[in-house]
Amino acid sequence: VPELPEVETTRRGIAPHLTGRLVAALRVRDPRLRWPVPPELETVLPGRRILSVGRRGKYLILELDPGSLILHLGMSGSLRVLPGATAPRKHDHWDLLLEDGQCLRMHDPRRFGALLWSEGPASDHPLLRHLGPEPLEPGFSGEHLRLTAGRRRCAVKSLVMDGRVVAGVGNIYASEALFVAGIHPGRACHRIALARYRRLAAAIQETLRAAIGQGGTTLRDFVREDGAPGYFALSLKVYGKAGLPCPRCATVLSHRLIGQRSSVFCPRCQR
Numbered sequence: 001v002p003e004l005p006e007v008e009t010t011r012r013g014i015a016p017h018l019t020g021r022l023v024a025a026l027r028v029r030d031p032r033l034r035w036p037v038p039p040e041l042e043t044v045l046p047g048r049r050i051l052s053v054g055r056r057g058k059y060l061i062l063e064l065d066p067g068s069l070i071l072h073l074g075m076s077g078s079l080r081v082l083p084g085a086t087a088p089r090k091h092d093h094w095d096l097l098l099e100d101g102q103c104l105r106m107h108d109p110r111r112f113g114a115l116l117w118s119e120g121p122a123s124d125h126p127l128l129r130h131l132g133p134e135p136l137e138p139g140f141s142g143e144h145l146r147l148t149a150g151r152r153r154c155a156v157k158s159l160v161m162d163g164r165v166v167a168g169v170g171n172i173y174a175s176e177a178l179f180v181a182g183i184h185p186g187r188a189c190h191r192i193a194l195a196r197y198r199r200l201a202a203a204i205q206e207t208l209r210a211a212i213g214q215g216g217t218t219l220r221d222f223v224r225e226d227g228a229p230g231y232f233a234l235s236l237k238v239y240g241k242a243g244l245p246c247p248r249c250a251t252v253l254s255h256r257l258i259g260q261r262s263s264v265f266c267p268r269c270q271r
């Protein structure tokens with residue numbers, strides 16, 4: 001599942017090929033994504049210039065002149081920049097054709113991805129309006145987590161996976177960061193002191209930055225016809241490793257469902 005580092009790596013991979021270009025056409029082969037691709041886009045987009053390629057949480061935002069295209073990779077989506085004449089494969093649902101003959105192509109076997117439109121700034125769109133601070137920007141901190149937790153009794157893992165609290169931290173990085181910070185994922189969030197939330201905020205930033213750094217080596221795959229989607233093998237400490245030894249103390253890693261999501265943790269290192 002593409003998480004924030006994959007989305008940021010995608011942004012860095014495609015941005016140099018899109019920024020400043022005019023949109024020539026949108027070619028939709030299958031509009032049935034998580035939400036249907038708005039039918040008016042095929043007439044609205046041609047002739048508009050792409051001013052920038054940004055990211056908010058796990059959303060990619062193509063700021064046009066005027067308007068904003070909002071993209072989500074869903075469970076299995078990937079984007080690449082290819083010559084517009086390249087034959088589509090199965091699950092290549094749409095192409096955004098550019099004036100220079102290249103196209104941005106969306107591949108998404110499970111079709112949980114999205115292509116949405118906002119006439120105004122993307123931040124006004126209902127999906128983005130209530131997002132919390134970006135984890136790698138100054139508005140995010142241990143103080144922010146402590147304040148937001150307040151007297152809430154939910155599990156701390158559910159708190160950090162809530163996009164209204166912090167944008168774009170999914171199951172993988174919530175699990176990894178809680179391990180690094182030594183906090184049990186099921187601990188009630190009102191029972192965690194500020195010092196521990198500071199460690200957690202730092203751990204979230206550290207794990208995301210490390211993953212983005214790993215992704216940097218795959219950037220060329222975003223513009224190769226033969227390339228794989230361009231994601232990278234992550235070096236993870238606990239996510240997906242239930243039953244294996246803890247990398248710190250060798251205790252067998254446990255797992256439990258928290259907020260409907262599988263959570264792996266070390267019963268000894270995480271309290």
Ligand SMILES: [Zn+2]
Pocket residue numbers: 246247248249250251266267268269270
């Ligand atoms: Zn351990």
